[in-house]
Amino acid sequence: MQIYYFMFIAPSTMLSFSILLVFITFALRYIFKLQWQGKVQKPKQPTLPPGPKPWPIVGNLPEFIINKKKTSVSHWIHSFMEEMNTEIACIRLGNVHVIPVTCPEISLEFFKKQDAVFASRPLTMATDVLTKGYLGTGFGPLGDQWKKMKRVMANEVLSQATHRWLHEKRGEEADNLLRYVLNQCKNGDEGGLVNLRLAARHYCGNVIRKMMFNRRYLGKGKADGGPGFEEEEYVDTIFTILAHINSFCISDYLPFLRGLDLEGHEKVMEEATKVLEKYHDPIIEDRIQQWRDGRKHEPQDLLDVLVSLTDENGNIPLLSTDEIKAQINETMIATLDNPSNALEWALAEMLNKPEMLQKAVDELDDVVGKDRLVQEYDLPRLNYIKSCAREAFRLHPIAPFNVPHMSLTDTTVADYFIPKGSHVILSRVGLGRNSKVWDEPCKFKPERHLQDCNTGEEVVLAEPELRFLSFSRGRRGCPGVVLGSSMTTMLFARLLQGFHWSIPANQGTIDLCQGKKDSFLAKPLLAVAKPRLPLHVYSVSR
Structure with a gap:
């Protein structure tokens, strides 16, 4: 009875309802149709950064291989x-997305805003060989082993307290550097010709060996304070490792090729690591035995620190023998290249512009004087000298790219999609010579770094805004900023304070051409040195 009442009493209401229902049905169908056809706007999905179009399966490996043989991978990428x-x-490259970056703002997005996402490292053939399966801290993937070794390095090996404790050992090597160069100046008023690449690398190697093993020489050394055969072989081996450690090896992108050693990189890394350990391992194993036998009780160097560390229950050792060896391998290769390369390039530039050289010397005379040698406590006040080092880091970086970071998840950076497992590499050349950041980016102008500082503010070698790369930042940043800064500045300061430097006769100017396959000067820097301090000042460098 109620149904009939509804149908006959309210026909207009039913008609309106039916029309509305039909309208809604057609509207929904139309909307669904538009969505199906892609005419309704959807949120824009981020795309991969631009780059060369990849081939199926192999990606850009064909271009990669061709350009690696013709010039270099870094030249191809920058081009x-x-x-x-x-x-x-x-x-x-294969299934790996390699993401090069030349912009400071985008770099900070990676390593400041999303530092946790990019806190891991890729697994590569060279780093696996050097670190005995990633037992150290610099090249290992994110995980418990890396966290353990990072704590050891930050709290025990590279802490401020340890740095102060080893001050005297660094001072001994600064004195030996002066003695070595002085011994090259045996021609009286004519001075002596000095190979500054050899001197700088020798100093850096001496410093870290003295701090690590409490010894300057691995063999007998030389009477003039210079390196013997063992030290030269050792340093050459380190630079061989540095040339191959992040050299875009094909098997790093196609892992099934590892073992075939198509490029010969595996053999080079294995043989170079054996040479390094030929010198390290007997010292390490003997020291471990001394602590076990109770013949040693107090640490005298960094090796003692590593060997004597205890776990949370007070039991020793905290570190295994292989962990100690792997960490020492990493530490030794990390301390030679940057300071020595910066010194060689900066002094080459300054020799061509004597007013810069004189300005640095004047600063030393004002801050230190000529009656004593510059010491580490003077370094904070040597702003112009540190500006010269910064400018060398900016304009003449030690390598084209930093050590790769690997993304742990899919993410978006600078509105681009960055897939999980991507290898992110910051371009040292691209950042340091970016014309949007630097005025006259290809000119050596130390004054630009003084302008960046407020009056009375100290110039530092680190660059937290990533306008160039001296020491990396973030979770995987270089833990040795203090050590690296003091070594670099002391190297500059002692050489500039102790000697007049000039270009060899009949040479004209220093050739600033870069090597074809590396970032060093094409030819080692040779310059004439003459003592500029009173003779009694040099006598402390016995």
Whole structure:
């Protein structure tokens, strides 16, 4: 009875309801149709950064191989990024996305805003060999082993307290550097010709060996304070390792090729690591035995620190023999290249511009004087000298890229999609010579770094804004900033305070050409040194 009442009493209401229902049905169908056809706007999905179009399966490996043989991978990457006018790119090598970056702002997005996402390292052939399966801290992937070794390095090996404790050992090597150069100046008023590449690398190697093993020489050394055969072989081996440690090895992107050693990199790394350990291992194993036998009770160097560490229950050792060896391998290769390369390039530039050289010497005379040798406590006041070092780091970086970081998840950076497992590499050349950041980026102008500081503010070698790379930042940043800064500045200060430097006769100017396959000067820097301090000042460098 109620139904009939509804149908006959309210026909207009039923008609309106039916029309509304039909309208809603057609509207929904139309909306669904538009969505199906893609005509309804969807949120824009981020795309990969621009880059060369990849081939199926192998990606850009064909271009990679061709350019690696013709020039270098880094030259190819920088060339196509310039052609595409982009400051972030994507190259697919096999299944790996390699993301080079030349922009400070984008770099900070990676290593400041999303530091946790990019806190791991890729697994590579060279780093695996050097670190005995990633037992150290510099090259290992994110995980418990890395966290353990990072705590050891930050709290025990590279802490401020340890740095102060080993002050005297660094001072001994600064004195020996002066003695070595002085012994090259045996021609009276004519001075002596000095190989500054050899002197700088020798000093850096001496400092870290003295701090680590409490010894300057691995063999007998030389009477003039210079390196013997063992030290020269040792340093050459370290630079061989540095040339191969992040050299874009094909098997790092196609792991099934590892073992075939198509490029010969595996053999080079294995043989170089054996040479390094030929010198390290007997010292390490003997020291471990001394602590076990109770013949040693107090630490005298960093090796003692590593050997004597105890676990949370007070039991020793905290570190295994292989962990100690792996960490020492990493530490030794990390301390030679940056300071020595910066000194050689900066002094080459300054010799061509004598007013810069004189300005640095005047600063030393004002801060230190000529009646004593510059010491580490003087270094904070040597702002112009540190500006020269910063400018060398900026304009003449030690390598084209930093050590790669690997993304732990899919993410978005600078509105681009960065897949999980991507290898992110910051371009040292691209950042340091970015014309959007630096005025006259290809000119050596130390004064630019003084202008960045407020009056009375100390110039430091680190660059937290990533306008160039001296020491990396973030979770995987260099833990040795204090040591690296003091070594670099002391190297500059002692050489500039102790000697007049000039270009060899009949040479004209220093050739500033870079090597074809590396970032060093094409030819080692040779310069004439003459003592500039009273003779009694040098007598402390016995």
